[in-house]
Amino acid sequence: MMKKIRVGIIGMGYIGVSHIEALRRIGFVELRAVADVNFELAKRKAEEFSIPYCYSDIDQLIQDPEIDAIHNCTPNFLHMEVNEKIILAGKHVFSEKPLAKSSEESAHMLQVLDEHPDIVAGVNFCYRMYPLIQDAKLRIAQGEIGNPYLIHGSYLQDWLLYDTDYNWRIEPEYSGVSRCVGDIGSHWMDTAQVLVGSRITEVCANTVIALPVRKKPTTQVETFSTNANTDYEEKEVFTEDYAGVLVKFENGASGVFQCSQISAGRKCFIDIEVDGSKASLHWNHEMGDRMWKGNRDKQNEQIMRNPNLMMPEARKYSYLGAGHPEGWNDAFKNSIESFYRFIRDGKKRGVDQADFATFEEGHYIMKLTEAIIQSGKEKRWISVDKHA
Ligand SMILES: NC(=O)c1ccc[n+]([C@@H]2O[C@H](COP(=O)([O-])OP(=O)(O)OC[C@H]3O[C@@H](n4cnc5c(N)ncnc54)[C@H](O)[C@@H]3O)[C@@H](O)[C@H]2O)c1
Known part of the structure; x- marks a missing residue:
């Protein structure tokens, strides 16, 4: 064995x-x-x-x-x-x-x-490891929705809505120069780039610190929990609660996304739509087993995750028969399993796909994140060097 x-x-x-x-x-x-x-x-x-x-x-x-x-x-x-x-x-x-x-x-x-x-x-x-994201990626690559013109969507949460909400992510020494974009906008950008098989190369952003002062608890608070009743000290905030970002892709497509940690009622609302010259595809992670296909000259379609009907190469990302919901835990497992399959199969970094x-992709997302923060400060489009 x-x-x-x-x-x-x-x-x-x-x-x-x-x-x-x-x-x-x-x-x-x-x-x-x-x-x-x-x-x-x-x-x-x-x-x-x-x-x-x-x-x-x-x-x-x-x-x-x-x-x-x-x-x-x-x-x-x-x-x-x-x-x-x-x-x-x-x-x-x-x-x-x-x-x-x-x-x-x-x-x-x-x-x-x-x-x-x-x-x-x-x-x-x-998020790129959801079966329907892999399915959509293949549909787009095979021309099913035509030439992708637009890619748009969001990643919205509410866990930092109140000034009593606090976590190491608030502080640049622990989080980095960006909070919201680095933490969740990065997931959106990765998913968008995988879906259309092209990199974002230019960004123009509005970044917002809606809560410039927060109450830091004097005792430690776990990620995503609330701390309204603990003692606190006031801390100035230097990282963004929200970003609205115009993006241009290398393949000529344009788009926009927004990410927020202060949108009441939104927990992990990540959604993404690709509008092509023939049809559109829309997916929302909170209903990750469904995908919407928008048509111009016939009825729109609701696509269900169904291993029997999915693109054959996307089936390996799906475990259960249609109707038994799959979700974040399963996409998460796909991410880790694909890493170990690569090792098990003796594949080599930089040689095998x-x-x-x-x-390398993680580094490029870091460059995009920094470009977004810079763009927000300088209020202008910023190009990202693909090779640096
Ligand atoms: N992929 C995803 O969807 C996803 C979701 C949530 C978090 N994350 C990422 O995971 C990372 C951790 O986030 P989290 O929410 O679990 O944070 P967390 O604060 O809940 O957990 C971090 C853990 O690291 C430990 N730690 C701190 N310093 C350490 C050290 N020097 N040595 C060993 N352990 C140490 C802490 O004690 C804590 O248990 C972050 O980078 C975050 O962006 C990714």
């Missing part, structure tokens, strides 16, 4: 646990260890999920000779440092997004990777 790929996870916060659950669904990997600076948390998770080893010191996990690949689920400010350590230890790395705090950091990671051609490196842009997001 083939040897399983042995895995460790660093960071047991909000997203770390989703990584555990996804890994447990993949038959050819074995979760060996977890680590968190909060050792009590790591221990609790290791016990809950029967994970054999648990560390407070991430270097111990990274140096464990029985581990082949490591997931980095730490906050953004640690992505570069931890990813670099993983690469230098000769292990495959699967990093949470955004890839870094800045494009300087992500460029540095690419340099480090250059010295380690056998290492596979992935970034968890998981990956369907998960690569570090």
Whole structure:
């Protein structure tokens, strides 16, 4: 029997646990260890999920000779440092997004990777892994909706609506120069680029800090939870709550997206529409098993995720028969599984085509994010250099 790929996870916060659950669904990997600076948390998770080893010191996990690949689920400010350590230890790395705090950091990671051609490196842009996004990508590539003219949509949340809402993401030292664009706009841009098979090359943005002062709790608050009743200190806010962004794609298509963390009632409202010369496709993650096809001269259509009717190459992203809902957990698993299939099949970074997001793609999203912030400040279009 083939040897399983042995895995460790660093960071047991909000997203770390989703990584555990996804890994447990993949038959050819074995979760060996977890680590968190909060050792009590790591221990609790290791016990809950029967994970054999648990560390407070991430270097111990990274140096464990029985581990082949490591997931980095730490906050953004640690992505570069931890990813670099993983690469230098000769292990495959699967990093949470955004890839870094800045494009300087992500460029540095690419340099480090250059010295380690056998290492596979992935970034968890998981929305591209929805079966219907993969299906739509193939439909668009095969000309079903004609020439894509427009790509538009949004990613809206409400978890930072009140000035009492606080998280490390508010502070640039932990989050990076951008908050809303880096955190969720990045997912939209990745999904849009994958859908139309083309990069965004120009941006023009309006970035807004709607709450210039927030109440930072004096005790720690978990991601996506509320803290209205705790003691606080007032903190000036330097990162955007909202961005509205005009975009131009390399293939000539134009579009617009908005991202917000202050839209009451919107939780993870990511939607995207591609309008082509023959038809349009629209998808919303909160109803991820459905896709709308808009026609000019006949009735519009409702497309359901149905492995029997999907584009054949998109079927591998779907598990259940039509009618049994699939969602974020499944797309998330696809993202991680495709990374491990790549390793298992002996594929090489930069040689073989990956369907998960690569570090190169993660770096490009960092450059787009910075261009959006710069555009918001300078109130003008900014071009992004594809090659730098
Ligand atoms: N792909 C997605 O859809 C998705 C969703 C949510 C979060 N994320 C990303 O995941 C990352 C983590 O976000 P989160 O919401 O889970 O944050 P979180 O604050 O809930 O968890 C972060 C964890 O890292 C631990 N940590 C901090 N410093 C550490 C250190 N030096 N060594 C080891 N562990 C350390 C913290 O104790 C905490 O448990 C972020 O980069 C975020 O953008 C991605």
